[in-house]
Amino acid sequence: MYTICVTNQKGGVGKTTSVANRAAAFAKRGFRVLAVDADPQGSLTLCYGIDPMDVAATIGDTMLTGAPLPILQTSLAGLDLCPSNRTLADIEPQLMSKVGRERFLVRALHQVRYSYNFVFLDTPPTLGLLTVNCLTAANALLVPVIPALLSAAGLRDLLTTVGEVRDGINEDLRLAGVFVTFSDTRTIAAREKEAELREDLGNLVFTTTISRRVAHEYGAQAGAPVVLQDPSSVAAQEYCALAQEVLQRVSAK
Ligand SMILES: Nc1ncnc2c1ncn2[C@@H]1O[C@H](COP(=O)(O)OP(=O)(O)OP(=O)(O)O)[C@@H](O)[C@H]1O
Ligand SMILES: [Mg+2]
Incomplete structure (x- = not known):
C-alpha cells in the first residue's frame, strides 16, 4: 500500500478535484484504490455523489475508537471511498490531548494495508492535526498550486511543516511534486x-x-469526477496524463 496525500493550506486550489480524478484514473488502470476524505467539508464525498449528511461514520471514528474503516464502494470497480462530513471536525480537539496524536490515521489505515495498492488522502485547507495526521500517514505528498495566487510565504510554511513532519515523525515522507x-x-x-x-x-x-475548465465544476455537481463522467474530454485527459506522471515518479522512488 502506497499512500499519497494532496495538500495545500490554501483553500480552493483544486485539492479535492485532483484527488477525485487521480484516484479514479489510478483505479481505471487496474489498481485497487481507496480515496479518503479527511476534510470535514466532505467535498470529496460529494464529488463521488454521496451526500455528506447521509454519512454515518468517518475516518475520525476509526481514528478515535479503532472501529472498522467506514468504506463505501463508488460507481467504479476498484475505487472505494472513506467518506466524511462535518462530524470529522470534532476529532481535532479530541486528539489534542492524546499521546501520539499525529499517528492515529497511520493506525486507522493499517487495517487496510493489504486491501489497496494506493490510498489518496484529501486534506482540509489548514495545517491542523487532521492534515498533520495525513502527512504522517503519507509516503508521498502532492501540492496543487495556482501560480497567480501562489505566495512564497504560503509555500514556505507548507515546506516547513513537511520538514518538521519528516524530521520528527515520518522520515519517509517525500515531496513527490507540485x-x-x-x-x-x-x-x-x-x-x-x-x-x-x-x-x-x-x-x-x-x-x-x-x-x-468548467467541466470540473459540472463534474463535482453531477456527483462524478470528470475522469469518470466524460473520459474523452480534455479536462479528463489532463488528469489522466498527470496520474501517469505521478505513477512514474512514485514508482521511480
Ligand atoms: N481545473 C479546474 N477548472 C475549473 N474549476 C475547477 C478546477 N479544479 C477545481 N475546480 C472547481 O473549483 C472549486 C474548488 O476546487 P476544489 O474543491 O477541488 O479545491 P480544494 O483545494 O479542495 O478546496 P478546499 O481548500 O476548500 O478543500 C470546486 O468548485 C471545483 O469544482
Ligand atoms: Mg477540498
Whole structure:
C-alpha cells in the first residue's frame, strides 16, 4: 500500500478535484484504490455523489475508537471511498490531548494495508492535526498550486511543516511534486507566473498542467469526477496524463 496525500493550506486550489480524478484514473488502470476524505467539508464525498449528511461514520471514528474503516464502494470497480462530513471536525480537539496524536490515521489505515495498492488522502485547507495526521500517514505528498495566487510565504510554511513532519515523525515522507491547477494560458501574466514557478521549483513541478475548465465544476455537481463522467474530454485527459506522471515518479522512488 502506497499512500499519497494532496495538500495545500490554501483553500480552493483544486485539492479535492485532483484527488477525485487521480484516484479514479489510478483505479481505471487496474489498481485497487481507496480515496479518503479527511476534510470535514466532505467535498470529496460529494464529488463521488454521496451526500455528506447521509454519512454515518468517518475516518475520525476509526481514528478515535479503532472501529472498522467506514468504506463505501463508488460507481467504479476498484475505487472505494472513506467518506466524511462535518462530524470529522470534532476529532481535532479530541486528539489534542492524546499521546501520539499525529499517528492515529497511520493506525486507522493499517487495517487496510493489504486491501489497496494506493490510498489518496484529501486534506482540509489548514495545517491542523487532521492534515498533520495525513502527512504522517503519507509516503508521498502532492501540492496543487495556482501560480497567480501562489505566495512564497504560503509555500514556505507548507515546506516547513513537511520538514518538521519528516524530521520528527515520518522520515519517509517525500515531496513527490507540485502541479499547476486552474491554468489559464490566455493571459501573458498567467503564462509568466507559471514560467516563474517552473524556474523556481525546477523538476519538482509536473510537466502536465491542469487547465481551468468548467467541466470540473459540472463534474463535482453531477456527483462524478470528470475522469469518470466524460473520459474523452480534455479536462479528463489532463488528469489522466498527470496520474501517469505521478505513477512514474512514485514508482521511480
Ligand atoms: N481545473 C479546474 N477548472 C475549473 N474549476 C475547477 C478546477 N479544479 C477545481 N475546480 C472547481 O473549483 C472549486 C474548488 O476546487 P476544489 O474543491 O477541488 O479545491 P480544494 O483545494 O479542495 O478546496 P478546499 O481548500 O476548500 O478543500 C470546486 O468548485 C471545483 O469544482
Ligand atoms: Mg477540498
